[in-house]
Amino acid sequence: MKVIVPVAGLGTRLKPHTYSKPKPLLTVAGKPVLGHILDMFNGKKYVEEVIFITGYMGEMIEQYVKANYPFRSRFIEQKELKGQADAVYLARDFVDKDCMIIFSDTLVDIKEADPDTLPNIREDGLIFVKEVKDPRRFGVVVTDQAGRVTEFIEKPDEPVSNNVNIGLYYVKNSQKMFRAIEQLVQRKIQTQGEYFLVDAFNIMINQGQVFTTRTVDVWLDAGKPDTMLSTNRYLLEHGHSNRPKANGNIIIQPVFIAASADIEGSIIGPCVTVGENSVIRHSIVSDSIIDSYSTIQHAILHRSLIGSNAKVRGTSHILNVGDSSQVDFVQQEPGKK
DSSP: OEEEEEOOOOOGGGTTGGGTSOGGGSEETTEEHHHHHHTTTTTOTTOOEEEEEEOTTHHHHHHHHHHHOOSOEEEEEOOSOOOHHHHHHTTGGGOOSOEEEEOTTEEEOGGGSOGGGGGGOOSSEEEEEEEOSOGGGSEEEEEOTTSBEEEEEESOSSOSOSEEEEEEEEESOHHHHHHHHHHHHHTTOOBTTBOOHHHHHHHHHHTTOOEEEEEOSOEEEOSSHHHHHHHHHHHHHTTOOBOOOOTTSEEOSSEEEOTTOEEESOEEOSSEEEOTTOEEESOEEESEEEOTTOEEESOEEESOEEOTTOEEESOEEOOEEOTTOEEEOOOOOTTOO
């Protein structure tokens, strides 16, 4: 089986952080979002190759994957952002049998989406879904009484289904999927001005392909600041924290604090990630992500995202600070810089 991971998006909802790094490399619970996703495939015998559809700062994605994951990988550039289906179609020359597709801000429990269990399904495809109370903000999956998918609908005005499409799919016959994408483009079927993958799935269903669903209990989204923080919180609470020495500080679990971080006279936690070589002095930090090489001094931070190489001093705010930025609320004495 081949795995296709589209990672070419601009991550506009996560600016200013995505000015300096691609969205999949933003950190939650001690590692990039992409790392948490790729852990699903590490060591899986049925995964032959992982294909990344890159774009914006794609060389950073390639460097991260090659440095941290031993599986066979391939990188294809999406030069024009025409949508999800177009991104997946770029892998057509390298996928000839079954494939799994996962989008770069979709995190699920590995037990619910183990790639090695997928070849056992009898249907033509499997759509992973999450049941929610109000599905109107999402794309939904409609099924019949036998559990077979009948239609995908993007953000329905009326709640026709509570099963939300989470962005994780398995397709047995990849060539039929690629032909459906070709028809999608030929017929210029677009959603919100782009070619959506589920519209290609609708074509496949109309042609007789049978899709079923698998419900996941855990679906984490890392596509905007508030969901980044909630994902960080969940992962820390469910096995991704560590237990650093207090060294005179007050540490309130769960936290992930890199071993190289330098903390003095501070209260850290709960639900805080502190990256490598960061410095925190005389501060209180809770429910926040502090990226690597940042400096926090005399500050009180809650529900904040602080990018790498940033400096924050003398404030009590909710902050969203990008890489290499400086936020300074300490009044300097005249003549001093």
